[in-house]
Amino acid sequence: AGSNNALASALLGLLARDRIDESTWDDVEETLITSDLGVGPTTELMGNLRRELSIDGVQDPAVARAKLRAELIKLVDPTLDRGLRITGADGQPGVVMVVGVNGTGKTTTIGKIARLLVAEGRTLVLGAADTFRAAAADQLATWGSRVGVQTVRGPEGGDPASVAFDAVAQGVAQGVDVVLVDTAGRLHTKTGLMDELGKIKRVIEKKAPVTEVLLVIDATTGQNGLIQARIFSDVVAVTGIVLTKLDGSAKGGIVVQVQRELGVPVKLIGLGEGADDLAPFTAEGFVDGLLGA
Amino acid sequence: MFDTLQDRLTATFRNLRGKGRLSESDVNEALREIRLALLEADVNLSVVKEFIAACREKLTGAEISQALNPTQQIVKVVNEELIGILGGQTREVRFAKNPPTVIMLAGLQGSGKTTLAGKLGKWLKDSKHHPLLVAADLQRPNAVNQLQVVGQRAGVAVFAPEPGNGIGDPVAVARASIEEAKRKLYDVVIVDTAGRLGVDAELMQQAIDIRNAVNPDEVLFVVDAMIGQDAVNTAQAFAQGVGFDGVVLSKLDGDARGGAALSIARVTGKPVMFASNGENLKDFDLFHPDRMASRILDMGDLLTLIEQAEKT
Numbered sequence: 001a002g003s004n005n006a007l008a009s010a011l012l013g014l015l016a017r018d019r020i021d022e023s024t025w026d027d028v029e030e031t032l033i034t035s036d037l038g039v040g041p042t043t044e045l046m047g048n049l050r051r052e053l054s055i056d057g058v059q060d061p062a063v064a065r066a067k068l069r070a071e072l073i074k075l076v077d078p079t080l081d082r083g084l085r086i087t088g089a090d091g092q093p094g095v096v097m098v099v100g101v102n103g104t105g106k107t108t109t110i111g112k113i114a115r116l117l118v119a120e121g122r123t124l125v126l127g128a129a130d131t132f133r134a135a136a137a138d139q140l141a142t143w144g145s146r147v148g149v150q151t152v153r154g155p156e157g158g159d160p161a162s163v164a165f166d167a168v169a170q171g172v173a174q175g176v177d178v179v180l181v182d183t184a185g186r187l188h189t190k191t192g193l194m195d196e197l198g199k200i201k202r203v204i205e206k207k208a209p210v211t212e213v214l215l216v217i218d219a220t221t222g223q224n225g226l227i228q229a230r231i232f233s234d235v236v237a238v239t240g241i242v243l244t245k246l247d248g249s250a251k252g253g254i255v256v257q258v259q260r261e262l263g264v265p266v267k268l269i270g271l272g273e274g275a276d277d278l279a280p281f282t283a284e285g286f287v288d289g290l291l292g293a
Numbered sequence: 294m295f296d297t298l299q300d301r302l303t304a305t306f307r308n309l310r311g312k313g314r315l316s317e318s319d320v321n322e323a324l325r326e327i328r329l330a331l332l333e334a335d336v337n338l339s340v341v342k343e344f345i346a347a348c349r350e351k352l353t354g355a356e357i358s359q360a361l362n363p364t365q366q367i368v369k370v371v372n373e374e375l376i377g378i379l380g381g382q383t384r385e386v387r388f389a390k391n392p393p394t395v396i397m398l399a400g401l402q403g404s405g406k407t408t409l410a411g412k413l414g415k416w417l418k419d420s421k422h423h424p425l426l427v428a429a430d431l432q433r434p435n436a437v438n439q440l441q442v443v444g445q446r447a448g449v450a451v452f453a454p455e456p457g458n459g460i461g462d463p464v465a466v467a468r469a470s471i472e473e474a475k476r477k478l479y480d481v482v483i484v485d486t487a488g489r490l491g492v493d494a495e496l497m498q499q500a501i502d503i504r505n506a507v508n509p510d511e512v513l514f515v516v517d518a519m520i521g522q523d524a525v526n527t528a529q530a531f532a533q534g535v536g537f538d539g540v541v542l543s544k545l546d547g548d549a550r551g552g553a554a555l556s557i558a559r560v561t562g563k564p565v566m567f568a569s570n571g572e573n574l575k576d577f578d579l580f581h582p583d584r585m586a587s588r589i590l591d592m593g594d595l596l597t598l599i600e601q602a603e604k605t
């Protein structure tokens with residue numbers, strides 16, 4: 001909660017002083033940077049805020065704070081459609097592919113989404129297309145069995161694309177509503193693994209269109225998150241972002257740049273390791289987290 | 294827009310040749326670029342500030358050496374300062390006088406602990422040790438199976454008396470592993486623990502209890518090289534909670550600049566000992582502060598030039 005407290009106290013500083021001087025501006029700017037917002041967006045935000053406040057000749061610190069919040073919310077864009085695309089066309093299942101670098105929370109997020117969809121009365125199949133990491137399929141199958149959902153898996157070290165295809169084929173044959181496909185974590189710099197990911201998607205689409213590609217980003221991620229997002233998006237056309245581990249001290253500010261550059265909304269947030277620790281992303285909630293409200 | 298720090302600095306000092314000393318404004322201009330580069334490399338802001346202040350002191354009024362141009366001179370000082378904080382030279386694992394040596398792994402969720410357990414196990418086995426991996430993450434779904442598979446791949450024994458997935462007491466497992474090692478003459482015990490957040494007091498206490506149960510020779514804090522500004526909060530929380538003796542930076546095979554290494558070394562004073570750079574068991578190396586420094590600055594080429602210039 002360190003950066004959070006720092007920002008909160010910087011904002012309190014902003015409120016306490018009757019004049020907004022340079023060091024107050026510096027404090028606010030620096031504490032935005034410590035939320036991983038990035039130097040670029042922070043500078044832009046500060047510029048807008050300064051301009052607005054000087055035009056209005058603001059003296060009231062409460063107004064200044066409200067403006068900062070409003071600027072941030074504008075940056076995060078509350079108008080984006082953040083619904084999950086889980087409805088397939090022509091009676092086919094919706095197909096959701098979950099991708100990202102290693103250890104961000106892909107498998108856990110699938111477990112959580114499965115729980116949510118089952119609670120809504122939908123039928124589903126999970127596809128364990130991580131055939132590489134030790135016990136990855138077991139981990140997904142554990143999540144599946146907790147909510148009474150079948151997990152399609154292949155041999156360890158087998159071809160992930162064919163497991164994904166089998167899972168979707170099963171889903172189609174059983175007439176389920178949604179197929180959730182887990183993939184192995186991979187660094188965006190590994191061309192071979194990224195090609196494999198592209199192939200997984202192409203092979204799935206021989207059976208049914210992928211309706212949603214979720215990129216999972218860990219809230220602790222720094223500026224590398226933007227590069228990750230670019231490359232994953234190039235390879236599998238990401239349609240939504242999941243920001244995990246927001247229950248920790250990291251604020252996940254990097255998703256602001258990611259969302260802006262890709263034009264793809266953050267849809268869900270992860271708030272813990274349990275099945276229910278998933279929530280819809282809201283611009284207001286995210287910004288209030290950033291501001292320590 | 295200039296892409297790299299190197300380009301930006303070179304542009305800054307286009308007109309500086311022939312001066313005898315670096316003026317305050319020369320230094321300020323350069324340090325502004327370096328500050329930005331460090332922030333973009335995810336070095337924590339408070340660390341950046343301290344670091345820049347230290348560099349300013351070293352650079353202000355410094356004589357411009359004949360061999361180096363001003364850019365090279367500034368980079369040389371900054372680089373040396375970076376390496377200094379990163380620990381100068383590599384520290385090796387301390388083995389216990391009376392085996393077993395106990396190594397405990399701790400860190401955030403998904404940072405690479407279990408994978409590291411396998412890598413350490415293989416590395417130790419290859420250097421004629423007889424390690425035992427201990428499955429003390431009984432929380433994350435199939436963490437125990439994962440360690441078993443990793444152990445199998447490494448050809449190293451795994452102590453996993455409890456099935457996990459919420460069943461079993463990790464502190465008891467950790468304690469029992471020491472007896473097991475003594476009984477079966479394993480000389481190194483590597484305890485894999487569940488991922489936990491710095492802000493989770495309950496799980497941090499569990500880590501402390503595990504530590505107290507096994508009295509480790511080394512507690513290693515495993516951290517993802519992609520981590521951003523939060524590195525400092527998290528490292529401090531682990532340092533003050535379970536405590537650690539060394540740091541392992543994982544996922545260095547990506548293109549993250551890894552500024553966290555600097556942040557953590559600076560605020561905890563603990564050395565980075567290992568670099569984990571891949572998913573396979575062999576993707577593991579001792580940590581090299583000089584390589585890390587040039588990675589953070591993203592100026593390997595320039596550093597090579599400096600070395601050459603100084604040799605002649």
Ligand SMILES: Nc1nc2c(ncn2[C@@H]2O[C@H](COP(=O)(O)OP(=O)(O)OP(=O)(O)O)[C@@H](O)[C@H]2O)c(=O)[nH]1
Pocket residue numbers: 100101102103104105106107108109130133136183184185186216244245246247248269270271272273277402403433488490
């Ligand atoms: N605190 C917290 N932990 C999480 C969250 N989401 C996932 N985790 C934990 O993060 C770790 C990694 O999660 P996984 O779901 O295995 O991540 P993954 O992306 O599938 O990992 P790989 O398949 O190895 O790339 C596990 O310990 C999870 O319990 C979250 O929102 N909050």
Ligand SMILES: Nc1nc2c(ncn2[C@@H]2O[C@H](COP(=O)(O)OP(=O)(O)OP(=O)(O)O)[C@@H](O)[C@H]2O)c(=O)[nH]1
Pocket residue numbers: 102103133185187400401402403404405406407408409430433436486487488489543544545546547569570571572576
């Ligand atoms: N590319 C790369 N991946 C790594 C490295 N180390 C670990 N991983 C991957 O990162 C993911 C998480 O690794 P784990 O070893 O399960 O991490 P952990 O800290 O044990 O995770 P939890 O037990 O869930 O907290 C897996 O997909 C690993 O294969 C590394 O150095 N490079």
Ligand SMILES: [Mg+2]
Pocket residue numbers: 106107108130136182183184185
């Ligand atoms: Mg996974």
Ligand SMILES: [Mg+2]
Pocket residue numbers: 406407408430436485486487488
């Ligand atoms: Mg683990």
